[in-house]
Amino acid sequence: MYRGGMPRTKGDHEARRRDVSEAVWQVMAARGFAGLTLRAVAAELGATTGLLTHYFPTKRALVEYALDLLEQRTLSRPRRDSGKGLAALRDGLLDILPLTPEAADSNRIWVSSWDAALSDPDLSTGYAHKYAVSRDRLSEQVAAAQELGELPPGDPAEIAAGAQSFVLGLVVQALFAPAAFPPQRQVQLLDDYLATLTAPDRSGNRRSARS
């Protein structure tokens, strides 16, 4: 690959690539993966479909690019970091919620991607792995909170699975009803949830709700 002596061209190329990424992102945020087409991206970019085929020779290439973009933007997003133990757990969960327009776009794209991911065995396995990694991280935070005496004893993996369930479902509800779930209510619901986890009798079956 020839790279020497042509900084402007290389810069143009990278600027164009950023534009393409942004156009793909905007189309996904507005229409989801089901609406992600070369034509829609071209329209968003103000370019021809022909130019887009240079980047994405097939629909599958476009979808794979979009999934990578989602992954990269998620990994590189700013994260809260206000402490350890329960505070870190709370930060990790707040980082997932659609509390800003940017986070709402990102979540909307994630939820949209579930359809594609569930239909493709490889993608589905990849997503299962992603969520397992995420639960492991939450599990470590739960264990740290337990060591600090902030959470009562109990299997950290189960508590982490519960916490991830809670925030994923809250994401879905907030996306469908942003007016009913403004950021303040989302945070309050999460804090109420975390407050129930701190109850000392959480483990064991003494208070089991089984009927």
Place this chain on the structure above:
Amino acid sequence: MYRGGMPRTKGDHEARRRDVSEAVWQVMAARGFAGLTLRAVAAELGATTGLLTHYFPTKRALVEYALDLLEQRTLSRPRRDSGKGLAALRDGLLDILPLTPEAADSNRIWVSSWDAALSDPDLSTGYAHKYAVSRDRLSEQVAAAQELGELPPGDPAEIAAGAQSFVLGLVVQALFAPAAFPPQRQVQLLDDYLATLTAPDRSGNRRSARS
């Protein structure tokens, strides 16, 4: 429309309609809404695409039919009914979870439909309404459980929103990782969640997890 005197033909017509519904359902369960095409339904049915256009003149007609089918099958599914108060709340939440292959198919189709629903303002409003109705029902069960002394005081609407978040997120995790979330673990996680709700100090901020 001529209907008189041809019971066999009418019977054939209804049998064919059931076959079409089943084929649409199977395609959605396997490929989601993104994979729902006339061609795929025709292949599932062992029919020609031409025959399908008789039922669904447009892609949109097929999608609307599929959404109606999802709604009807969800409304008509068997439901648990083992009591009132907390037991009824638990039943209502168990009814949502993918604890059987049939419930897994149905949930997989619901999750798939979120992409289409979020992209369409009318559909999105309809879904928001559906989930609000579902929360209202849960809220009534929470209030009943509070009256029975099974749950501590607290805003039933907020507790219902939390419970709905929990099960929706558990659905998503279980769909991606059915081996990690077999029915028994799903039920255990739900029971653990309900057990935290029964802790007497749930309301108020004494145990707030705010950092």
